Amino acid sequence: MLLETRAYGTVEIEETQLLEFPEGLLGFEEYHKFALIDAHKKPFFWLQSTQDVKIAFVLIKPSTFHDSYEPGITLEELAPIGAESVSDCLIFAIVTILEAGPMTANLQGPLFISKSTRKGMQCISPKDEYRTKHDILEEMAARSE
Amino acid sequence: MLILSRKKDEKVMIGDSIELWVVDIRGDSVKLGINAPREVKVFRGEIADEIEAANQAALASRLDLPFPDLQDTPNTPSK
Secondary structure: OEEEEOOOEEEEOOHHHEEEOOOOEOOEOOOOEEEEEEOOOOOEEEEEEOOOOOOEEEEEOHHHOOOOOOOOOOOHHHHHHOOOOHHHEEEEEEEEOOOOOOOEEEEEEEEEEEOOOOEEEEOOOOOOOOOOOEEHHHHHHHHHO | OOOOOOOOOOEEEEOOOEEEEEEEEEOOEEEEEEEOOOOOOOOOHHHHHHHHHHHHHHHOOOOOOOOOOHHHOOOOOOO
């Protein structure tokens, strides 16, 4: 099917790229339908609303820049998306890239997407070590030292 | 809103399954202990606001992802 995207205009996507967020995202509770799209630049992805072209988030897998990310989310918390296990889920962080300032990722409010149900939700990590603005390039640089 | 006075080591019950303990009081800071079922999300009140603000900020991200292909350049150049 064809989907209008904020980043790339109209693109062809597969049915398997469509995701449901039953509860939306924090502050965006009215948006339930999204498509997960590979960004033209690795290692990013786009989470594009299929309801409103303007609603689109850049995502990254935390493992790309952060060692052993364990946000402490329990299977019980994942009930809204019907996940079979925590490992059934893909975990993404939302990225913010502004004109000025560092590129940051939100590890405090990760997205969990069940591979078996293709439903997703935004979780809240109870761990103080995770914040809404982790400097991606800085953490990658520190890791490679 | 129900307002209760509690001393150190006293607790409040919320329903049958949630216990809130006053663990310590120092100056204007109160340390709370919480026992709740695993499906109940417990987090500091300002965190949901912070995540919502972060989501809003992320929407304004530039479209061109103006960064090197990170997987090909593990030694990231300086900003």
